[in-house]
Amino acid sequence: MTSRKPRSSAGRPAAERPGDPTLAGDLLAMYERMAQIREFEEQVHTLFLKDLVPGTTHLCQGQEAVAVGVAAALRRDDYTTYTYRGHGHVLARGMDMVAAFAEIMGRAAGVNRGKGGSMHLTDRRLGLMGSFAIVGAGLPVAVGLARAAQLDGGGRVSVTFFGDGAVNIGAFHEALNLAAVWKAPVVFVCENNLYGEFSRVDHTTPFEDLARRATAYAMPAEPVDGNDVLVVRRSARAAVERARAGGGPSFLECKTYRHRGHSRSDPGRYRPSEEVAAWMARDPLLIAQAKLVELGVPDAQLEAVRQAQRAAVARASDAALASPPPGPDELERDVVG
C-alpha cells in the first residue's frame, strides 16, 4: 500500500459485488488516501497554531470521502477544478505533500512557489487545473475544460467541486446551463456540508436537497452519501462514465460535513451540538474502517495505515519547513509571458 495514486478505472467501472476480490484492496487504498488527507489537515492546523501558516486556511476534515471517492473514478488525464477548501482535492489526485505544505506556508518549494497559498493549489501535470477563491468561479472554467475534452474526442472528463453555498451564485447557473446545452463531459460535484461560512443551507436556499437544482438544466442528478467513499465512488463512476460516453453533464450532491469551522478563525459555534455529534459519528474514516473490518481487514492493519500516513505527513511537513521563502524575483515573474 505505498502507491499514492488513486487506481484508475480506465473507463470501466470495477465490480462492487460483495465478495468482489478487489473491493477490500480498493477500499483500503481509498482509506489510506483519506487518512493521508485527515493527517495533512491536522498538521496544517498544527502549523497554523505555530504561526507557520500565513493568512487563512479552509480545512476539509470530514469531507475526505468526496474527494477520494471521486478521484477513484477518474482517469489520470481527467481535469479537476475545486476551491479554497481544496487540500483534499489535490491530495486525492496525488499532489506531492511537500509541495502542498510548502505552498501553504508560502515557501519556494511550494507547488506554485508560494505565490498562491492554501487557496490556490494547482498542478497541471496531475490535471489539477484550478483552485478558485471566488465562490462559483470555477464552474464555468470546468465547463470550458469539458468542452475542450469533447472537441479533443479522447473521452476525457472534467470534474468540478464546489460547496452548497455556491449553488446560489450566477456563475453556477450559467455553467450548468452551458454544460447542458453543449452536452459537455463535466461532473458537477456539490459538497453539501450544510453550511456556507456561518449560514445553514436552508437559510440561503429554499430547500436542503440541492440535487433539485439540476432539474432546471434537465441534468441527471443524484443525492449521494458523501461520507461513504464507496458510495461516492459508485455515483462518481456512473456520472463519469456517462460523460465519457457522450451522455453529457451530471450533478452529484454529496452530503457531508466539515468537522471544523469555516476557516481558521471560526470555531463553528453556530452549529447545534447534536448535529455535530451525529456527523462526527458518521466520520468517513470510521465508515470506511467499519466496512474494512467487515471485509476482514484486521484493525491492526488499519492502525498501521494511519500511523504510516501520520509519519509521511510529518516528514513532508518537515521537508517543506526546510524550504526557504521564494526569492524576490518571483514578485514580478509569471505576470505575463
Place this chain on the structure above:
Amino acid sequence: MTSRKPRSSAGRPAAERPGDPTLAGDLLAMYERMAQIREFEEQVHTLFLKDLVPGTTHLCQGQEAVAVGVAAALRRDDYTTYTYRGHGHVLARGMDMVAAFAEIMGRAAGVNRGKGGSMHLTDRRLGLMGSFAIVGAGLPVAVGLARAAQLDGGGRVSVTFFGDGAVNIGAFHEALNLAAVWKAPVVFVCENNLYGEFSRVDHTTPFEDLARRATAYAMPAEPVDGNDVLVVRRSARAAVERARAGGGPSFLECKTYRHRGHSRSDPGRYRPSEEVAAWMARDPLLIAQAKLVELGVPDAQLEAVRQAQRAAVARASDAALASPPPGPDELERDVVG
C-alpha cells in the same frame, strides 16, 4: 372607452364567468390598450424609417397581451421593471405617449428628457421603476423592490418582465433564489417569444418550456398563453394575489412571439416562415377581437377603437416631434445629487 389607465382590481380578482357583465368591458379596455401599443410601435417604426429615431429600437408587436394582461392585474402602486423591449410595458401602465415618443426621439419633452431613449423609459409616478438594457439586470432590482414592499407591509407587489434569453444569465438565478428565500412579493414574467436575438430558445436552453426553471427555486410556475390577454390576466392575478397575500414569488412563462426582428436592423429571416405564419394567425389582437365579437361587441366598434388609437398615436407623435432637443445643460445634470 377613453380611459388610458388599466382597471385596477384593487386586490380582488374580478369574476370571469361566461356571462360576467364586466368581462366584455374589461376585454374591450384591454383591447384598446393593445391597439394603442400596436399603433405606437408601428409609428416608432415609421419614424425610424424617416430617420427620426436615433440609435436602435426593440419593438414588441405581437407581445402586447403580456404587458396589458399583467398590467390589468396590478394595483396603481405596484412596481414594474422591464427591458429595452419596453414600450408595451410602459404604455400598458399608462405612460404618456408624447413623453414616450419624445424620449425615443431624444427630445426635451421625453419622459427622461432624452437622456435614456427607447431602451430606458421610466416614470416613477406610474411605478415604472426601471428599464434595463443589460439582459437580466432588472430581476435583482425587482426583488429589492419586492422586499421593500414586504417590509412596508402594504401589500404592494413587484412585477418584472424579461425574455427567454434572460433565463440563462446569472442575475436571473440569483434573483429567483433570493426571492424564494425572502418569500418576496414578486412576479417573474418571462416573455418567451422563442428567440433571444437570432437564437432560438432550444439553442441556448436544454428545453423550451422555461417554467421548468422555477422548480429549482421551489417556486410556483405556470406556462401561459401569452397571446390571450384574458388568460394572461387570469394567471397574473393569481400570481399577484399570492404575492399580496404573503405567499411569495411566482413565475409566469408567457408564450408569445415578436412579429418583427430583434431590433431595427434585423429582418428576422432566421425564423421559419411556417412558424411566423402560425404565430401571426395567433396575433393577440385577433384573439381578443374574436372573443369580443363572441361577447357581442360589434366589429364596427372594434374598428372604431383601432381608428381612435391610430389617431391618438399620430397626435402624440406629432406633439413629440414638436419638442426641441434637450438643452446643453442636461449633459452634466442628474449625474449625482
Place this chain on the structure above:
Amino acid sequence: MSLASAELTYREAIRYALRDAMRADERVLLLGEDIGAAGGPFKVTDGLFAEFGGDRVMDTPIAETGFVGAAIGLALAGYRPVAELMFADFAAVAWDQIVNQAAKYRYLSAGQMPLPLVIRCGGGAGARFAAQHSQTTESWYLSVPGLKVVAPSNPQDAYALLRAAIDDPDPVVYIEHKLLYPAKGPFQPDGDRVGIGSARVARAGHDVTLVATLAMVPRALSAAEHLAADGVDAEVIDLRSLAPLDLPAVVESVRRTGRLVTIEEQSVSGGWGGNLVAEVVARAFDALDAPPERLGLPEAPMPFSPVLEDAALPSPERIAEVARRMVG
C-alpha cells in the same frame, strides 16, 4: 461601549456609524453574507442583528449581483440600504449592478430616481490572502461617473464618512482596509463630521506633499517621521474621497511644497495618482520644483508569500527615500 470614549478601533467606528445611522433612521438597512447573527466575516456588524433584527440586518445567499441589485430596488423604494460585499474583490461578481445600473440610475431617469445606496467592502493587502482577496479595487471605480467613492484610513473618518455616505442621495462605494480593522485611533462622537469629497491634512509640512489613501496613510506618516529625522518636513494628505476628489486641497499643498509624491496600493498605471499628478501639473506647473513621483504596487497580482507581499507594498523607507531624493 459608549461613543463618548476617546479611542475606538476602525472596526468599531464602522460598526457604530452603522448603528447610529440605523437608530437615527429606520429606513437604513443592511444586507450581506453572514452579517446577521454571525456578526460579519470581519466582525464589523457584531451586535447589530441583536439590536435591529433580521428585517434590518439581512443575511443573504452568496449572490452579490442579487443582493446589490436588491439593494438598488430597496433604495428606489425609499430605503437606505448598506450592502456589504465582504472582500472588495467580490465587487467583480456584482460589477454590472454597480457600474452599469447603480451609477447610471439617476442619470438615465433624468433625476427621477436618485439611489441612496452604500456599498461597503474590505480591501487591501497585507493579510496574506493572495491575489483574489487583496485588491483595494480603487482603480476600478475611477472613471465611473455617478458613483461616489470614499476610502477612510482611521476611525474618525471611517465613522464620519460612513454617516455621510448613508445620508448621501447617491450610490457611495465605501472601501475599508482590512488591515486597519483593529487599528485604534482617537474618536470624537461630535468630532469632524467630514463630508464626502474633502481631503485631510494628516500632517502639516512644507518640503514635500505625500498623498495617500487607506493603509498607505500610516505608511506615509511613518515615512514623514523618517524624513523629519533627516530634516525634511513632509506634509501628508489623506485623500479619503476618491470621487469626488479634493483637488484644491492637493493643489494648495503642492503650491506650498513644490513637490508631490503619491502612494497608492495598486499599480500606478491605472491609479488615482496619475490623475492627481496631471491635475497638479495643469494647475500648478510653475510651482513644481521637481516632477511629481508615484509609488504603487508592481505590475503583478498580489502574491501570497509574506516575503513577496511585503516587498510589493511601498514601505515607509521607500516612500521616504523617494521624497528625500526629490527634495535633495
Place this chain on the structure above:
Amino acid sequence: MSLASAELTYREAIRYALRDAMRADERVLLLGEDIGAAGGPFKVTDGLFAEFGGDRVMDTPIAETGFVGAAIGLALAGYRPVAELMFADFAAVAWDQIVNQAAKYRYLSAGQMPLPLVIRCGGGAGARFAAQHSQTTESWYLSVPGLKVVAPSNPQDAYALLRAAIDDPDPVVYIEHKLLYPAKGPFQPDGDRVGIGSARVARAGHDVTLVATLAMVPRALSAAEHLAADGVDAEVIDLRSLAPLDLPAVVESVRRTGRLVTIEEQSVSGGWGGNLVAEVVARAFDALDAPPERLGLPEAPMPFSPVLEDAALPSPERIAEVARRMVG
C-alpha cells in the same frame, strides 16, 4: 474578397484576422452570442460559421460569465479561444472571470498555466445607444496586471493586433470601436504586423503631440488638419495598446514637441491620460513647454439624445483649440 486588395473596412479586417488565424491554427475557436449562422450582432463574424462550422464558431447562451469562464477552460486545455462580448459594457457581467480569474491564472499557478485567450468587444459612443451600450471601458482595465489591452483605430492595426492577440500567450482584451466598423482604410496583408505594446505615429509633426485611441484617433487627425491650417504642426500618436503602454514612443515625441494633449473617450479622472501625463512629466519634465492637457468625456454617463452625445465627445475643433492655446 481577397486579402490582396488595398482597402478594407475595419469590420472586414477583424473578420479576416479571425479567419486567417483559424485557417493557420485549428486550435483557434470563437465563442459568443449569435456569432455563428447569424454572423454576429456587429456582423464581424459573418461567413466564419459557414467556413469553420459550429465546433469552432460557437454560439452561446446569454451568459458572459459562463462563456468567458469556458474560454478560460478551453485555453487551459490548449485551445486558443476568442470570446466575443458584443458590447464592451457587457464585460461587467463577466468581470470576475476577466480580472480575478483570467488575469491572475498565470501568476497564481507560478507560470504553469498561461492563458492564450482573447476577449473581443465593441465599445464606444456615437451610435446613440445610451449609457449602458456606449462605454469604451478602457479605464476599467488599466490597473489589472496580467491582462494585455489593445484598442485599434484602423483596419491595418485591427488585423495585425488581432493576429498578435491570438498568437499571444496571455489574455488580451481587444477593444473595437463600433463606429469604426464601416470605416475603410488601406490594408496590406503583409503590411505592418505590429506587435502588442507599440504605439503608432499616425501623423508626424513638431509643435504638439496629440495622443488618442480608437475613434478619437480620426478626431485627433482631423484636429491636426485644423491646426495645420493655422500653421501648427501636430504629431498624432495612436496608442493602439493600453497595456503594455508604449511610453518610450510618447516620451520621445513630447521631447521633440514639448507639448502633450491626450484625447480619450472616457472621463479623464480614471483614464490612461493621467498615467501618460505623469510618466511624461517624470521622464521629460524639462522638455515640456507647457503643462500637458487632457481631453475626455464629461463626468457623466453617456446620454442618448444625439445633441447631448455629440456634445459629450471631444470634437476636432475642441482638440484643435486646446492644442492651439497651448502652442500659442
